[in-house]
Amino acid sequence: MRRFTAALAIPAALGAVLTAAPAQAHPGRPPGIENCTATVCHFDVPPGTYDVTVRLGGATASSTRITGETRRSLLPETAVAAGAHVSRSFTVDVRTPEGEPTGPDGTPGLDLALGGSAPALAGIRVTPARHARQIILIGDSTVCDQPADPYSGWGQQLPQYLRKGLSVANYADSGESTVTYLQNPRLWDTVQPRIRPGDLVLVQLAHNDKTTDEATYRANLETLVAGIRAQGGRPVLVTPVVRRWFNADGTLDNDTALLVNGLGVDHPAVIRSVAAAGHVPLIDLTAKTKALVESLGVEGSKPVYLSSEKRDNTHTSVHGATLYAGLVRDELLARHLVPEGTVRMG
Incomplete structure (x- = not known):
């Protein structure tokens, strides 16, 4: 999985955001972000189909794309103006093996990688897909x-x-x-x-x-x-x-x-x-x-x-x-x- 150098743009308050994996709370950070580093978000979920909603943007102009699991392109590069935020959603299949059916199992759970020329993730929510x-x-x-x-x-x-x-x-x-x-x-x-x-x-x-x-x-x-x-x-x-x-x-x-x-x-x-x-x-x-x-x-x-x-x-x-x-x-x-x-x- 390709790695990208980026800083997460994290607002002081995002509202209620559900997370698919329990983690310790961090004051001032919206739930869900604690599952992310600067380049990767990991959610400890079993195989299944999941809806992902991301909030993109930050203080400076940004441009973010998201890939997941075995290099799947899940969200095309999305530009956001300085000081603005946009929300985007997609549905992802999580399975084992996560790539080719005869290939290795891959990493358990859901892995999402942040890319783009200037990635900025302000919030993320992962929930089981009910009607996908x-x-x-x-x-x-x-x-x-x-x-x-x-x-x-x-x-x-x-x-x-x-x-x-x-x-x-x-x-x-x-x-x-x-x-x-x-x-x-x-x-x-x-x-x-x-x-x-x-x-x-x-x-x-x-x-x-x-x-x-x-x-x-x-x-x-x-x-x-x-x-x-x-x-x-x-x-x-x-x-x-x-x-x-x-x-x-x-x-x-x-x-x-x-x-x-x-x-x-x-x-x-x-x-x-x-x-x-x-x-x-x-x-x-x-x-x-x-x-x-x-x-x-x-x-x-x-x-x-x-x-x-x-x-x-x-x-x-x-x-x-x-x-x-x-x-x-x-x-x-x-x-x-x-x-x-x-x-x-x-």
Whole structure:
């Protein structure tokens, strides 16, 4: 977790603020702040879904962003004028393991990190979420909560676009195909029982189905859709993000970029077909990311991926994952899959 140097802006009186973890009171400090250092707030809570309300600002101009757990972006950078305060709320999923389902357990409880160019936290409240809706993500390394810089999955950046009442439970896992996700008991067998009636479940699996034949790939997607529906969830199929492999003419119209495997299986085409046949909402992220990458061009698209840092044209940077999460947010709204009031546009 990245550390930031900052001073907490703490007013003499904030009013009644609830805290999720007991701690010693400090005169002149609002309850909740005692769970925070200059850079991190820790709340000793069990796994579950929690609403977080923060009060930002202080005597000088500030700019604060908040990440949590395994580098999840929970609140975009928020500027506050000198002497002013603003309140922002979001809902966060706390679980074990806190990142990838097959990764380490992580730190118990809820950890929030303060970042931004001039962070200032004046107050914080953490309470169990009573009526939160859930977006569950099933995917691969381009979606997952990546444990370390410079990598980031788009699912790791999606929470910052959502307001209180809608959380992201990211069960994407690096290296998984439709075959391995269904076979590994730490993945599908663990995730399926956690789907609640009404939950959105976004499925993006394709990058690692390099040796999966079309019939098997189609059947696996249908199995996931049926299993989500059996729990009362709402499946959404997502075509994979493109790889940054350009043709000489500046387009991405080649098998590597557009996820056509060595057996000739056109993964996005199969996903579109399964969605149409099963009346499943579709987010065509292949088309959206292709258009964005081509518009940026060969050089302009490098910062979206890890082309310069790792010679990696498959995995995205924090910048790229944030752009792609924005595309997912836009599609969720356009297809009326989430209410407008639960989404941040800035």
